[in-house]
């Protein structure tokens with residue numbers, strides 16, 4: 001959003017919270033941002049540009065980062081990546097969000113993580129190199145009856161020829177609709193159980209109906225229709241009937257990254273607002289900064305940082321397959337995007353009317369953050385799910401941690 005570097009300004013003070021990163025990793029982060037900024041100059045994604053141009057530029061940026069060796073920094077070596085600690089991806093997402101929320105798919109495997117971890121070797125070998133070279137993965141779960149009712153999925157598979165399935169149904173509100181090279185699609189198997197499969201975006205039987213989005217509009221969005229699309233046994237993700245389990249595990253890892261992107265965007269708006277106020281002071285158009293502005297700047301600064309630290313914790317729990325990972329994934333995504341949206345909205349009021357033009361970065365960030373309240377998990381449903389987890393007998397009856405006098409470490413008795 002501004003000429004500032006998110007990596008040093010915002011992430012520098014959090015260095016002690018990511019102690020698994022080496023100094024070289026920190027240098028990699030700075031280089032990532034430098035390369036990203038160079039690519040943004042070449043392939044701008046500003047709100048004022050036509051949507052098709054932005055979509056093309058976003059894909060060119062992902063490919064450019066791949067060519068520069070920056071796409072797969074936090075992708076495990078077994079998947080063909082650099083194998084640096086997973087937490088690095090959260091920091092990369094923060095940097096991407098800082099510059100533009102639509103850059104959320106610029107690095108890492110994204111939803112392609114499902115392909116990397118849950119498919120047969122021939123399917124993984126078909127898609128992983130392409131994803132690491134810049135191809136975009138999409139995910140298709142939501143249906144017209146309501147995304148909050150995954151258990152009522154109406155897209156179904158019936159037995160096809162030679163052990164294949166034919167999948168038919170309609171998915172809606174699908175992001176990366178025309179850009180994705182491959183989709184992870186959720187449907188019910190012939191036995192009526194939820195499952196998922198990898199579907200080539202060029203498969204016969206797929207049709208698209210784009211819908212103009214209010215936010216996150218750099219990517220095409222809309223309806224993905226499937227008519228007797230062929231799925232081979234090797235395309236199935238995980239085991240039979242594992243759809244719900246896959247969704248839970250995948251989103252426990254993905255949601256902290258969404259929160260990180262959102263909070264990066266709020267940090268971008270924060271820096272832009274600070275710079276603008278400073279410029280007005282320097283120009284003498286305001287003599288001193290009013291308390292309401294100073295208080296908002298201070299409060300949102302700590303809110304963004306606190307929510308980001310929570311997102312990092314959620315990500316760590318998910319990577320460790322901790323039993324609390326899902327709860328933290330719900331809460332960190334809901335709170336992180338809420339905090340980011342509220343901060344950006346309050347900060348926008350300090351910028352003057354310039355922050356309200358359709359092509360202003362602040363206005364775009366607010367539209368994108370508003371969309372992120374829904375994408376990848378609805379805020380109210382997530383808080384509700386977190387509340388439900390916190391009232392489960394297993395959680396309530398879990399023994400309280402105690403503090404040992406020897407080392408002051410928290411241990412479970």
Ligand SMILES: Cc1cc2nc3c(=O)[nH]c(=O)nc-3n(C[C@H](O)[C@H](O)[C@H](O)COP(=O)(O)OP(=O)(O)OC[C@H]3O[C@@H](n4cnc5c(N)ncnc54)[C@H](O)[C@@H]3O)c2cc1C
Pocket residue numbers: 138139140141142143144145146147148149172173174175176213215216371372374375376377378380381
């Ligand atoms: C920008 C964007 C990108 C997206 N990208 C994708 C994508 O790539 N792939 C994909 O699969 N999906 C995608 N989605 C869809 C998103 O995941 C869904 O919007 C979300 O799951 C909610 O589904 P829904 O919109 O159908 O809302 P609904 O399920 O209809 O819910 C709407 C509201 O009703 C509430 N509600 C539900 N039940 C009740 C009840 N019994 N009583 C009262 N209130 C209730 C919900 O809590 C919610 O607040 C995207 C959405 C957006 C906005």
